[in-house]
Amino acid sequence: xxxxxxxxxxxxxxxxxxxxxxxxxxxxxxxxxxxxxxxxxxxxxxxxxxxxxxxxxxxxxxxxxxxxxxxxxxxxxxxxxxxxxxxxxxxxxxxxxxxxxxxxxxxxxxxxxxxxxxxxxxxxxxxxxxxxxxxxxxxxxxxxxxxxxxxxxxxxxxxxxxxxxxxxxxxxxxxxxxxxxxxxxxxxxxxxxxxxxxxxxxxxxxxxxxxxxxxxxxxxxxxxxxxxxxxxxxxxxxxxxxxxxxxxxxxxxxxxxxxxxxxxxxxxxxxxxxxxxxxxxxxxxxxxxxxxxxxxxxxxxxxxxxxxxxxxxxxxxxxxxxxxxxxxxxxxxxxxxxxxxxxxxxxxxxxxxx
Amino acid sequence: xxxxxxxxxxxxxxxxxxxxxxxxxxxxxxxxxxxxxxxxxxxxxxxxxxxxxxxxxxxxxxxxxxxxxxxxxxxxxxxxxxxxxxxxxxxxxxxxxxxxxxxxxxxxxxxxxxxxxxxxxxxxxxxxxxxxxxxxxxxxxxxxxxxxxxxxxxxxxxxxxxxxxxxxxxxxxxxxxxxxxxxxxxxxxxxxxxxxxxxxxxxxxxxxxxxxxxxxxxxxxxxxxxxxxxxxxxxxxxxxxxxxxxxxxxxxxxxxxxxxxxxxxxxxxxxxxxxxxxxxxxxxxxxx
Numbered sequence: 001x002x003x004x005x006x007x008x009x010x011x012x013x014x015x016x017x018x019x020x021x022x023x024x025x026x027x028x029x030x031x032x033x034x035x036x037x038x039x040x041x042x043x044x045x046x047x048x049x050x051x052x053x054x055x056x057x058x059x060x061x062x063x064x065x066x067x068x069x070x071x072x073x074x075x076x077x078x079x080x081x082x083x084x085x086x087x088x089x090x091x092x093x094x095x096x097x098x099x100x101x102x103x104x105x106x107x108x109x110x111x112x113x114x115x116x117x118x119x120x121x122x123x124x125x126x127x128x129x130x131x132x133x134x135x136x137x138x139x140x141x142x143x144x145x146x147x148x149x150x151x152x153x154x155x156x157x158x159x160x161x162x163x164x165x166x167x168x169x170x171x172x173x174x175x176x177x178x179x180x181x182x183x184x185x186x187x188x189x190x191x192x193x194x195x196x197x198x199x200x201x202x203x204x205x206x207x208x209x210x211x212x213x214x215x216x217x218x219x220x221x222x223x224x225x226x227x228x229x230x231x232x233x234x235x236x237x238x239x240x241x242x243x244x245x246x247x248x249x250x251x252x253x254x255x256x257x258x259x260x261x262x263x264x265x266x267x268x269x270x271x272x273x274x275x276x277x278x279x280x281x282x283x284x285x286x287x288x289x290x291x292x293x294x295x296x297x298x299x300x301x302x303x304x305x306x307x308x309x310x311x312x313x314x315x316x317x318x319x320x321x322x323x324x325x326x327x328x329x330x331x332x333x334x335x336x337x338x339x340x341x342x343x344x345x346x347x348x349x350x351x352x353x354x
Numbered sequence: 355x356x357x358x359x360x361x362x363x364x365x366x367x368x369x370x371x372x373x374x375x376x377x378x379x380x381x382x383x384x385x386x387x388x389x390x391x392x393x394x395x396x397x398x399x400x401x402x403x404x405x406x407x408x409x410x411x412x413x414x415x416x417x418x419x420x421x422x423x424x425x426x427x428x429x430x431x432x433x434x435x436x437x438x439x440x441x442x443x444x445x446x447x448x449x450x451x452x453x454x455x456x457x458x459x460x461x462x463x464x465x466x467x468x469x470x471x472x473x474x475x476x477x478x479x480x481x482x483x484x485x486x487x488x489x490x491x492x493x494x495x496x497x498x499x500x501x502x503x504x505x506x507x508x509x510x511x512x513x514x515x516x517x518x519x520x521x522x523x524x525x526x527x528x529x530x531x532x533x534x535x536x537x538x539x540x541x542x543x544x545x546x547x548x549x550x551x552x553x554x555x556x557x558x559x560x561x562x563x564x565x566x567x568x569x570x571x572x573x574x575x576x577x578x579x580x581x582x583x584x585x586x587x588x589x590x591x592x593x594x595x596x597x598x599x600x601x602x603x604x605x606x607x608x609x610x611x612x613x614x615x616x617x618x619x620x621x622x623x624x625x626x627x628x629x630x631x632x633x634x635x636x637x638x639x640x641x642x
Binding site for chain 2: 063065106109110112113114115117118119121122123125126127129130132133134136137256257258261264268298299300301302303304305306307308309312313316
């Protein structure tokens with residue numbers, strides 16, 4: 001153990017992830033056809049969504065069971081704004097801002113009410129269910145925002161695709177959409193990583209580790225948790241924007257429980273307290289769902305449920321930390337402390353007042 | 355006047371329904387501090403148990419009042435033994451595991467029964483409140499809800515089992531030192547909560563229908579009510595269902611059921627800000 005732990009913003013792991021990302025961004029269109037590229041675009045959307053959950057849960061210690069509320073709000077905000085405005089620059093910005101505002105409002109009541117972690121899970125879950133019911137009941141011509149009908153359970157079809165900013169007629173083709181989606185994923189990863197390396201990020205992690213201690217040091221956990229929650233909501237909203245673009249369509253299913261469950265599973269499987277883990281988890285589980293959906297033998301819900309229970313019981317840390325620990329064990333010298341690994345609580349080291 | 359009568363009756367039925375769908379969740383949460391995210395699916399299993407046994411020719415009252423709770427209680431027992439007991443003391447992990455369970459149960463029922471919703475016809479007819487017709491079945495819901503709450507109260511207060519359960523709840527180590535086996539009590543409590551969920555599912559079949567995803571319709575309301583109620587199971591459930599039931603029914607009457615549900619959520623979120631421990635966390639602390 002080195003006595004002083006550095007938390008460098010730019011580490012070898014970070015650089016390699018970004019390089020792999022850029023290689024995929026540029027190389028994939030040459031390797032697959034349009035269908036494969038579209039498939040990869042939805043993987044990227046889900047990976048951004050997973051990043052948001054990984055940030056809020058893995059680093060902020062806030063278990064949000066309803067992250068899909070922000071995905072859906074982002075998606076709907078984009079769809080409604082794009083149908084009304086034509087040019088998609090503002091709709092993209094709105095798809096980030098609307099979920100953030102909603103998260104700020106909800107988070108204020110939750111964090112400033114000082115409710116416990118489990119209650120936060122339950123409240124966010126119910127909010128998602130209620131948003132689902134609310135949007136689901138908007139079929140009929142009277143429910144519209146400007147030029148955009150909400151469409152109830154049928155959703156909003158033919159949402160305009162992203163265009164070059166300022167040129168509403170230059171809509172992106174599937175390849176352009178892939179660049180946008182993968183670019184957004186890399187951007188989100190870099191931004192979140194920078195946030196975590198900053199002073200703010202360290203306080204967030206400190207609060208996750210020991211809220212009382214952080215509070216005694218003079219930080220207000222409520223505010224930091226609220227900000228973490230809001231940032232996560234913005235990232236999830238962007239994921240919703242990409243997701244809507246992928247199908248040119250959005251429906252209330254974005255709010256349903258399976259969506260919230262999936263993102264929890266991505267993070268749990270990939271690894272809590274990492275950013276790469278959720279991305280890999282998202283890609284892996286999406287692939288598994290496609291496999292399961294293709295063969296019509298196992299119900300996808302059953303598969304997700306079994307995977308979730310098995311991981312909670314058997315591998316609660318997730319795959320990336322487990323693999324990394326194995327890797328670190330076989331590295332003889334210069335044991336660098338992994339940048340973002342949560343420290344396991346020292347057993348038998350009781351803190352007074354805990 | 356007639357309208358007021360009908361509205362009052364509907365509010366009572368709403369409160370009864372809320373109490374009924376919440377009480378099983380409250381038992382498991384209040385005693386074991388486990389948030390059972392599979393509660394809605396336990397109700398769904400109760401509904402399917404009722405549907406299957408009435409389809410097989412069983413009397414509907416026996417199906418919903420006996421078969422459904424017994425079957426789901428048994429399922430709960432198995433689940434406690436195979437999954438939950440490894441996770442005691444890890445609240446978040448239990449939530450995740452029960453959520454996985456809920457998805458698994460939805461997937462399993464879909465594989466067996468398919469996606470299409472089914473129904474069981476209402477065994478009773480309607481009666482007149484002045485100019486309006488109200489369903490006599492609403493009275494059954496109220497009666498079952500009151501019976502469940504009163505029965506639970508009587509069991510916890512009056513029986514030796516209730517005494518042991520309350521002791522284990524307060525201090526499992528002390529109870530163990532006095533010769534009680536906490537694992538057995540936890541197992542029984544989880545099964546009891548599951549059975550109550552099954553009862554709720556069975557009783558609500560005639561008005562809600564049966565489908566694999568029906569659990570989601572109840573779970574939000576049930577959670578909000580449990581949180582609003584706070585630590586005391588019986589008092590908390592009764593108070594919170596009364597409060598939220600009235601809000602929900604009145605707003606639903608003025609607008610739509612969905613808006614009613616939104617009003618219920620808003621009321622709950624605001625209340626959580628004021629009373630983070632729920633109603634019985636601040637008031638009536640010594641109650642059950």
